[in-house]
Amino acid sequence: MDDIKGKLTDILANDTQVCARAAGGHNAGHSIVANGVSYSFHLLPSGLINPKCMNLIGSGVVFHVPTFFSELAELEAKGLENVRDRIFVSDRVQIDLDLHIAVDGLEEIELGERKVGTTGRGIGPSYSTKAGRSGIRLAEVFDAETFERKLRQLATGYSKRYGDLLKYDVEDELAKFQKYRAELPHFTVDAIAFIKSVQDKNSKLLIEGANALMLDIDYGTYPYVTSSNTGLGGIFTGLAINPTKIKQIIGVVKAYTTRVGEGPFVTEDTEEVGTKLQEIGREWGVSTGRKRRCGWLDLVVVKYSTAVNHYTALNITKLDVLDTFSTIKIAVGYNDPQTGKEIPSLFPADLGLLGRAEAVYHEMPGWNVSTAGVKAYEDLPEQARNYIEFIEKFIAVPVKWVGTGPSRDDMISR
Numbered sequence: 001m002d003d004i005k006g007k008l009t010d011i012l013a014n015d016t017q018v019c020a021r022a023a024g025g026h027n028a029g030h031s032i033v034a035n036g037v038s039y040s041f042h043l044l045p046s047g048l049i050n051p052k053c054m055n056l057i058g059s060g061v062v063f064h065v066p067t068f069f070s071e072l073a074e075l076e077a078k079g080l081e082n083v084r085d086r087i088f089v090s091d092r093v094q095i096d097l098d099l100h101i102a103v104d105g106l107e108e109i110e111l112g113e114r115k116v117g118t119t120g121r122g123i124g125p126s127y128s129t130k131a132g133r134s135g136i137r138l139a140e141v142f143d144a145e146t147f148e149r150k151l152r153q154l155a156t157g158y159s160k161r162y163g164d165l166l167k168y169d170v171e172d173e174l175a176k177f178q179k180y181r182a183e184l185p186h187f188t189v190d191a192i193a194f195i196k197s198v199q200d201k202n203s204k205l206l207i208e209g210a211n212a213l214m215l216d217i218d219y220g221t222y223p224y225v226t227s228s229n230t231g232l233g234g235i236f237t238g239l240a241i242n243p244t245k246i247k248q249i250i251g252v253v254k255a256y257t258t259r260v261g262e263g264p265f266v267t268e269d270t271e272e273v274g275t276k277l278q279e280i281g282r283e284w285g286v287s288t289g290r291k292r293r294c295g296w297l298d299l300v301v302v303k304y305s306t307a308v309n310h311y312t313a314l315n316i317t318k319l320d321v322l323d324t325f326s327t328i329k330i331a332v333g334y335n336d337p338q339t340g341k342e343i344p345s346l347f348p349a350d351l352g353l354l355g356r357a358e359a360v361y362h363e364m365p366g367w368n369v370s371t372a373g374v375k376a377y378e379d380l381p382e383q384a385r386n387y388i389e390f391i392e393k394f395i396a397v398p399v400k401w402v403g404t405g406p407s408r409d410d411m412i413s414r
Helices: 003-013 066-075 097-113 123-131 144-165 170-188 191-200 232-239 274-280 299-308 349-358 382-397
Strands: 019-025 030-034 037-041 054-063 086-090 205-208 250-254 257-259 293-295 311-316 327-334 358-365 398-401 410-414
Touching: 003 019, 003 086, 003 205, 003 311, 003 398, 003 410, 037 066, 054 066, 054 123, 054 191, 054 232, 054 382, 066 170, 097 123, 097 170, 123 191, 144 170, 144 327, 191 205, 232 398, 250 299, 274 293, 299 382, 327 349, 327 382, 349 410, 358 382
Parallel strands: 019 054, 019 205, 054 086, 250 311, 311 398
Antiparallel strands: 030 037, 257 293, 327 358, 398 410
16 A cells, blocks of 8 residues: 555645554555655655654554664655654664564575565564563663663574574674664654643644554454554554544555455456556555555455444545456455355454455446546546445445545545
8 A cells, every 4th residue: 555545644644733653663665746756654654744744653663773764864865854853753662673674584484385475674573572572662772781681682592593594793783773872862752741742732643554454463364464453453552542532544445455465365366457457556565666466346355444443434545547447346245165155254364264265246337537637526437436436335434535646636535
């Protein structure tokens, strides 16, 4: 969803005082085209595009310090002003070390054919050390003795496990943090007090998801998931916000379905349709460059995601990618070929069942005219409006935004 979540975040951030990230790390990939300039976000919140918006990396994030500084430098080089004065980092974030990144690749090698398909950014190992209570928080970085002791303990443990396979220099990372230790205090805050202040003032707070729900550690296609709660639950644990003050929960959904990495994908098309969606939609990751697997829109997944996240509105994006399809399919259920019956659960937890499931499709006529750059809903062709309204009725959530291209302005608001 690279140019998807980031784009809507950018639009909503124009009327927002604070934009925050709650979970994940620099495995996110959001791109925004604004004023003819393309910006890529991985670890930083997309709200930095708005010069009046403050930004926070919340406590549930795993924080790779080199990426933080390199992204800031890249945004400054592209002309964004005062970015270093508009970004704060919770002192409770876990540090995603270069050590974690070195280990990430080795764990994938161990899994062989059952590899998860991670981004190789150290996200899984970072969350593992967090859960194992051996990780390092940002607050501990400022105590040089504690930081060194904990880093050496982690490096020794991984070295015992992987031996010569581990290519990592602990002295090099220690030296890097000598420099970071002097620079990081400018950005470090008590995020609990920060969020409380924002909500006490009734300031507008926009929270940006990093990864799709199907990558959620609890509700995704486990084990082919990331290592954080990517859904609504991760917002509360990652930011300690007041749940009674939530005004909207927006689900961002492509007009077709994609997946990056391994795992079951019921509507995946590996032939003409999938290739066409991939090429027209430019489906490769901002973070990894990997091509995304593509298929028809899977409303089973969207309905399940809605049951977990309780969306109050949807943003259907990349509608224009479907402009040249004469017939469009939408998955509305799954069949089990072993029994010949429809699978009754909202979404199967059993990967064996999910792996053999066959999609039940509803077919609709395409519109075969360009919707690129359309700004008004009534200017869409009737078949495109029917497509949007079918989704709306099936999911029982209003579609408030429709994306019609990569630019910031290519968005219909209903």
